Amino acid sequence: xxxxxxxxxxxxxxxxxxxxxxxxxxxxxxxxxxxxxxxxxxxxxxxxxxxxxxxxxxxxxxxxxxxxxxxxxxxxxxxxxxxxxxxxxxxxxxxxxxxx
Numbered sequence: 001x002x003x004x005x006x007x008x009x010x011x012x013x014x015x016x017x018x019x020x021x022x023x024x025x026x027x028x029x030x031x032x033x034x035x036x037x038x039x040x041x042x043x044x045x046x047x048x049x050x051x052x053x054x055x056x057x058x059x060x061x062x063x064x065x066x067x068x069x070x071x072x073x074x075x076x077x078x079x080x081x082x083x084x085x086x087x088x089x090x091x092x093x094x095x096x097x098x099x100x
Contacts, residue, residue: 009022010022010023010026013026014026043092046092046095047095047096047098050096050097051096051098070093076089077092
């Protein structure tokens with residue numbers, strides 16, 4: 001079954017009221033999409049580095065998680081981004097803790 005939905009114009013897709021604004025928004029959204037791809041790549045890289053650190057810590061007889069380090073990370077993000085930074089750091093830490 002094929003879709004017969006009409007194609008939406010740039011202004012309809014962006015919510016803009018002029019073609020100029022729609023064009024600007026379209027370009028900015030493309031840049032955001034590119035930034036999101038880079039952020040995802042950096043998070044994946046952070047996860048890999050964290051796994052190396054955890055493996056070294058466990059192999060040496062330590063614990064998988066270093067809570068004082070996590071508090072430092074939370075403080076860093078909170079200081080830079082405020083309360084939402086804390087939530088972002090918590091998500092990153094959760095992603096980077098690995099699987100038990």
